[in-house]
Amino acid sequence: MQKKIGEMKSQFKDYRLTPQRKLVLEIFMENKERHLSAEELYQLSREKGEDIGLATIYRTLELLEELGLLQKMNFGDGRSRYELVPEDVQDRRHHHHHHLICLECNSILEVEEDLLSQLERVVEEKHNFQIVNHYLQFFGYCPSCRQDGKKDK
Amino acid sequence: MQKKIGEMKSQFKDYRLTPQRKLVLEIFMENKERHLSAEELYQLSREKGEDIGLATIYRTLELLEELGLLQKMNFGDGRSRYELVPEDVQDRRHHHHHHLICLECNSILEVEEDLLSQLERVVEEKHNFQIVNHYLQFFGYCPSCRQDGKKDK
């Protein structure tokens, strides 16, 4: 069950939950499957008839990431993208899913399973490195592109 | 055993192995452990007394990545970084090592082992996605920062 934006005030201890910040959160809620860039958020906000400055969007994204509500990511297309961090993992700041990035059509599929726990433990032990989070991307060819282009060799 | 730059001509089928391109490769050879940015390459080249334009460096990096000799990566510091792809994996374009990125001192350790093969197979099968490469980063605290700051909870 999804927490409503209004109920998120507790997360904003020293910050104000302004209309602009609500708006950004709202857009993320309505686009859970997407990885939005600042510019895309700007466009989506105008489509909703709202007026919000691009600079404010950047500042809001920075804040929401600090609060652990958003995760910043980079897909190599020259701009940062963000996605909503699921409630149940916000505390631990662990983000247990990965991305399948198609080299042909640039689509991004999400893989929900997280099979890295054991691997993390191996690495932690071997290198005495305390792991807080991980980020895994797979590059290759998605089902539909494999069919079209016969990328399969 | 490392291939010499002079022996790399075969990789440059339709391109010229110019002094500038040799220089860039040479710097990567001498800094295998580092993840160099364009600007850093520029600095290192001047330290060697060579004169090469920054634009040429960018164009060279793009080319070398296409040829599979370099891997482009992003550590979230606002600039792209590159590292030499080991010979024995250049063909398959697989890059079998990962990064441990310290959130405290920003150091980057490399983990040589690759334990993702089985995981890749699971994902490929489950999602019918042909994986060509993967990229894995671990975020946390390195040994020395754990000691200093007692980040360990």
Add this chain to the structure above:
DNA sequence: TTTGATGCAAATGGTTTGCATCGGG
């Protein structure tokens, strides 16, 4: 009323590009 938040525009900084020139084959 005070302090954080916003919006605009200007500045920043990494990267790309246009174009004249250079140089190897």
Add this chain to the structure above:
DNA sequence: CCCGATGCAAACCATTTGCATCAAA
């Protein structure tokens, strides 16, 4: 000669910042 490669400067573009204004507690 020709065509790819280079260098310089200008252009680009995502992101950041300065500052005056706004608004909620």
